[in-house]
Amino acid sequence: MKQVNAEIIAVGTELLLGQIANTNAQWISEQLALHGINVFYHGVVGDNQKRVADSFQLAQTRSDVVIVTGGLGPTDDDLTREAFQLISGLNVVEHGPSMEKIEAYFSRQNTVMTPNNRKQARVFSGSTVIMNEVGMAPGxxxxxxxxxxxxxxxxxxxxxxxxxxxxxxxxxxxLDQHHVIRSYVLRFIGIGESKLEHELKELIDKQDNPTIAPLAQSDGVVIRLTAKALSDKQANLLLDQTKDAILAKVGEFYYGMNEETIQHRIVSLLRSQQCQIASAESLTGGKFIEKLISVPGASQVCKGSIVCYDASVKREVLHVSNEIIDQFGTVSEECAQEMAKNVADLLQASIGISFTGVAGPDPIEGKPVGTVYIGVYRDGEDSIVRKYEFLGDRETIRQRAALKGYELLYSLLKG
Known part of the structure; x- marks a missing residue:
């Protein structure tokens, strides 16, 4: 199979300033992969003719296909055609059908067309022109x-x-491309990227087709498997074989594939076990339950949540005893234990989960910033409570606490 390598270049200073996100490159990469074309480089360059030309010159030396988005509009800072002329020497001509379409648009709008709009109909001599059915400048x-x-x-x-x-x-x-590129994303929780890579070192060292790429994300660790083959069936077989080999080593941490999130998996497990859950959230402030109820069908398994940020809410709404708070404090194993059981009882849920801790910026009750207690209660069983020491700023600690709650809950539900 002939390997075809592609590059995507986005032109526009607004992309560099962060005013808009470069979603075009992601979408184009996905489409090229479906057609068996590798994308090796993404680039973004501002509206400067020399810098655009320099980026084009580099792409010419290393890529079989270069896809450029942006810089084809009517204004002076739309410089894609001019930059490519510098490296190619190709003439630019006006494309009659596109010009007629542009003129017809302004006529329908009863608006006088400014002369600079003619620029949008200019194309390279000898190019294959693709009419723009939803805009003005052709491809x-x-x-x-x-x-x-x-x-x-x-x-x-x-x-x-x-x-x-x-x-x-x-x-x-x-390009006469008859092969395809397919990917699986395997999702893991409760294991770090370095540990996962260590456990899979032998497989990673021997990788060829499919390729194996561990990646850390905000909600856990993923492995992206990518296979190239002559057909979907052959690619999926290669992916399945590699997936099985990976799960044989780290399957205990695996919870889903592709777009399945940990909250989707939790909802599925709760539904299959005919359980309902309620949460009592202090430092997380509802982050745990917010993720859960984002899943369609969560109403079948989610009773609700009590955000008990102040100690008075823990006492008066959750009925955490004065003795517990006075003796051990609100940031304690004992408080987390009562919060988990009491929220389950109050909201008539079979499972209760609780979060209490110190997100910062200052210590509380003599406990340092990052101290977190998470409790899980299941009807008829003793509560379990885990203590954690998280690093990071206030928001990071809160996010990590909510994710750790999902990890604990997943471990409980899968037995």
Whole structure:
């Protein structure tokens, strides 16, 4: 199989300033993978002709296909055509059908067209022009020094239309691509990235097809498996075999695949065990239950939550005893234990989970910032409470506490 390597370049200073996110590159990469085309580089460059030309020159030396988004509009800072002219020497001409479409648009709007709008109809001589059905500037495909260049507007709706209707079919034909690239994302909780990589070192060292890539994310660790094959069936078989080998080593930490989140998995387990859950949240302030109720169908398993931030709420609403608070404090194993049981009783749930601790910026009750207690109660069983010492700022500690609650709950529910 001939390997075809692609590069995506986005042009626009607004991307560098963070005013908008470069979602185009992500979407284009996904589409190219479905057509068996590797994407090796993503680039973003501001509206400066020399810098754009320099980025184009580098791409020309290393990529078989370069897809450029943005810089095709009517204003002076739309410089994509001019930059490519510097490295290619190609002439730019006005594309009649596109110009007619632009003029017709202004006529329908009863608006006088300013002269700079003619710029949007300019294309490279000899290029394959793809009419823009949802905007003005057309797309172009140009072959220069054995590299295929694709120029597209930066507006996502226009870009996607041009890619689907014109670019992808033409690329498939030109490149004679008959293989596919498919990926699985395996999701893990309760194991760090370095530990996961250590456990899988032998498999990672021998990887070829599929490739194995461990990645740390805010809600756990994932492994991305990517396979290239002649068909979906063959690619999926390769992925399944590698997945089985991975789970044979670290399956105890695995909870789902692809888009399945830990909260989706928890809702599924609660439903299958006919359990309902309630939470008592102090430092997390509802973060745990907010993630849970984001899952469709969570109402079947979620009774509700009590945000008991102040000690008076713990006493008067959750009925944590004065003796517990006076003797051990609100940030304690004993308080977390009563919070978990009492919230389950109050909201008539079979499982209660509690969070209490110190998110900062100052210590509480002599406990340092980062001290967290999480309690889990299940009807008819003794509560379990775990103490943690989290590092990070206030928000990080709160996020990590909520995630650790999911880890504890997952461990309990899967037996």
């Amino acid at each position: 172009m495909i140009v072959e220069h020094d054995q590299t295929i260049w694709v120029f597209l507007p930066g507006v996502p709706r226009e870009m996607k239309s041009l890619m689907r209707e014109g670019v992808l079919p033409i690329l498939s034909q030109k």
